[in-house]
Amino acid sequence: MLPGGCDIHAAFDSPTGLIYPAMDTGNLTLRTNSTAHEILVDPKTGRARGVAFVDSVTHKSLEAKAKVVVVGASTLESARLLLLSKSPQHPNGIGNSSDHVGHNFCEHLMGPGVTGLVKELVGKEHGIEDGRPGGFYVPRFRNLSDKQPGFLRGYGFEGNSGKSIFPDSTDRPGFGKQYKKEVRDYAGAFINMGGFGEVLPRYENAVSIDPDVKDAWGIPVLKFDYKFGDNEKKMAEDMAVTAKEMFEAAGIEVIGVDKELLTEGWSIHELGTSRMGSDPKTSVLNQFQQSHDVKNLFVVDGSSHVNASCQNPTWTIMALAWRSCDHLADELKKGNL
Amino acid sequence: MTRREMLGATAAALVLPLLEARPLAALTRYNFAARVFTPAEFALVDELSDIIIPTDEVSPGAREARVAGEIDRRLADALDPEQVKRWKDGLRAVEDLSREMNGTTFLKSTPEQRVAVLTKMASTEDETPGSRRRRRANPSSSIGGFYRQLKGATTRAYYTSKIGIHNDQHYKGNVFQTGEYAGLDPT
Numbered sequence: 060m061l062p063g064g065c066d067i068h069a070a071f072d073s074p075t076g077l078i079y080p081a082m083d084t085g086n087l088t089l090r091t092n093s094t095a096h097e098i099l100v101d102p103k104t105g106r107a108r109g110v111a112f113v114d115s116v117t118h119k120s121l122e123a124k125a126k127v128v129v130v131g132a133s134t135l136e137s138a139r140l141l142l143l144s145k146s147p148q149h150p151n152g153i154g155n156s157s158d159h160v161g162h163n164f165c166e167h168l169m170g171p172g173v174t175g176l177v178k179e180l181v182g183k184e185h186g187i188e189d190g191r192p193g194g195f196y197v198p199r200f201r202n203l204s205d206k207q208p209g210f211l212r213g214y215g216f217e218g219n220s221g222k223s224i225f226p227d228s229t230d231r232p233g234f235g236k237q238y239k240k241e242v243r244d245y246a247g248a249f250i251n252m253g254g255f256g257e258v259l260p261r262y263e264n265a266v267s268i269d270p271d272v273k274d275a276w277g278i279p280v281l282k283f284d285y286k287f288g289d290n291e292k293k294m295a296e297d298m299a300v301t302a303k304e305m306f307e308a309a310g311i312e313v314i315g316v317d318k319e320l321l322t323e324g325w326s327i328h329e330l331g332t333s334r335m336g337s338d339p340k341t342s343v344l345n346q347f348q349q350s351h352d353v354k355n356l357f358v359v360d361g362s363s364h365v366n367a368s369c370q371n372p373t374w375t376i377m378a379l380a381w382r383s384c385d386h387l388a389d390e391l392k393k394g395n396l
Numbered sequence: 397m398t399r400r401e402m403l404g405a406t407a408a409a410l411v412l413p414l415l416e417a418r419p420l421a422a423l424t425r426y427n428f429a430a431r432v433f434t435p436a437e438f439a440l441v442d443e444l445s446d447i448i449i450p451t452d453e454v455s456p457g458a459r460e461a462r463v464a465g466e467i468d469r470r471l472a473d474a475l476d477p478e479q480v481k482r483w484k485d486g487l488r489a490v491e492d493l494s495r496e497m498n499g500t501t502f503l504k505s506t507p508e509q510r511v512a513v514l515t516k517m518a519s520t521e522d523e524t525p526g527s528r529r530r531r532r533a534n535p536s537s538s539i540g541g542f543y544r545q546l547k548g549a550t551t552r553a554y555y556t557s558k559i560g561i562h563n564d565q566h567y568k569g570n571v572f573q574t575g576e577y578a579g580l581d582p583t
């Protein structure tokens with residue numbers, strides 16, 4: 060997928076698959092350039108009554124009234140919005156009687172992996188290998204039937220191989236005829252894979268409101284207290300060792316092993332700041348991503364994930380949002396909200 | 397490149413006959429379309445790219461694939477204005493190095509002298525094979541950094557050109573298969 064979505068609407072993206080169809084119902088008003096900074100509370104009931112926002116072009120402050128507030132600003136921005144929404148009824152931020160909003164921030168572990176050369180493929184002519192939808196995938200195998208001494212949970216491998224429209228051999232050294240020949244000969248002869256692991260959700264990994272720094276609209280930004288722990292480091296070591304072992308067992312010449320963990324935040328799969336659970340003391344949302352504290356407040360994004368597991372998150376985010384919306388529609392019909 | 401442009405380019409690549417070797421006059425005409433490079437800079441990039449990827453027995457080189465024009469186009473569309481400056485500084489540094497080594501400009505040097513300049517520039521290249529992260533290395537402002545940038549941009553432009561894709565790589569993806577299966581038989 061290219062940035063900006065698919066021009067010809069052949070691939071799924073939110074505008075194509077969700078927003079335009081929702082507009083077609085005639086029941087959606089889209090207000091763009093609107094930066095929400097507070098969920099407003101009805102002082103009598105403690106329930107959400109709307110949202111305060113800034114028009115990001117005119118900088119005007121505005122309010123929108125609502126029967127139900129559904130937040131989907133992403134794992135980080137939703138936490139920020141909840142924490143910013145302080146009121147006498149919700150002094151810790153709305154929906155935050157558990158003190159769990161912003162906590163258990165997690166994501167994925169990446170970096171360690173292996174690159175190999177399949178000698179038999181050097182100098183081979185192009186075939187039609189490029190029509191494949193993607194690379195290869197090794198699902199999680201650690202801590203399923205075995206028990207790893209060094210770490211909990213596990214990781215999968217994502218990899219790539221084969222010739223493609225743009226040769227994968229262009230980082231051959233040098234220049235000139237020799238370089239050109241090497242690019243040609245080695246194209247499609249490389250194979251690589253990298254680990255994709257779970258960063259454990261831990262209470263102490265958290266985001267909170269920065270007391271000093273504000274954004275362009277004067278809204279306080281988030282501060283991060285987030286570090287990989289021992290589990291992540293041990294898991295990363297295992298990724299590198301195991302990746303190499305797998306390639307060697309497959310008869311691939313290993314030409315490089317990456318051992319280093321990419322830095323915290325690299326995976327750009329932020330999750331877990333308003334976790335879901337059945338106990339209102341240790342979680343923020345119920346199974347329908349509905350606030351335990353404020354029944355007409357929902358958070359339908361990556362915030363609700365209790366852990367990152369080792370899979371890409373978006374389909375799960377969307378599936379949960381869908382379920383939450385069905386529940387919401389039901390509750391509205393029953394007059395419960 | 398937007399997806400639409402890319403689709404357009406690929407479709408065109410499939411129907412157009414292969415490019416004939418172009419005389420220099422055509423290049424000069426092409427030169428006037430440069431949006432970022434001056435004619436002198438353009439000529440320098442054109443020559444540098446053709447040394448990095450020259451014509452060989454399989455396929456034409458970077459000059460014929462109009463690599464310098466593509467680099468100019470990408471720079472003109474770049475979001476980061478610093479990029480243009482880095483290129484202009486880099487090209488000036490190449491000229492300085494040429495004067496220092498050969499006592500004259502890059503284009504007035506002999507072919508051997510030009511290769512010597514590039515060899516010097518390339519001597520800082522990181523040759524650790526197989527690191528999946530190498531291409532993310534920050535291009536620094538040094539001459540070695542500019543060499544990586546130049547080689548990277550040349551490579552990218554060449555192997556996304558019709559000549560690179562078809563004449564050199566013999567790419568077979570996205571062809572309408574009428575007869576026998578044209579793919580790889582893994583057995």
Ligand SMILES: Cc1cc2nc3c(=O)[nH]c(=O)nc-3n(C[C@H](O)[C@H](O)[C@H](O)COP(=O)(O)OP(=O)(O)OC[C@H]3O[C@@H](n4cnc5c(N)ncnc54)[C@H](O)[C@@H]3O)c2cc1C
Nearest residue numbers: 093094095131132133134136327328360361371372373374
């Ligand atoms: C480069 C990149 C590649 C990725 N690749 C994959 C992948 O291959 N597979 C996968 O599963 N995941 C991938 N992800 C992760 C995926 O994009 C996210 O997990 C997912 O988009 C999160 O969905 P969300 O609904 O939680 O938040 P978002 O999709 O971020 O939506 C939040 C929306 O809220 C808006 N918003 C935020 N704050 C405010 C505010 N104060 N007021 C009003 N509006 C606001 C934002 O503008 C945004 O439109 C990738 C992420 C990145 C950055």
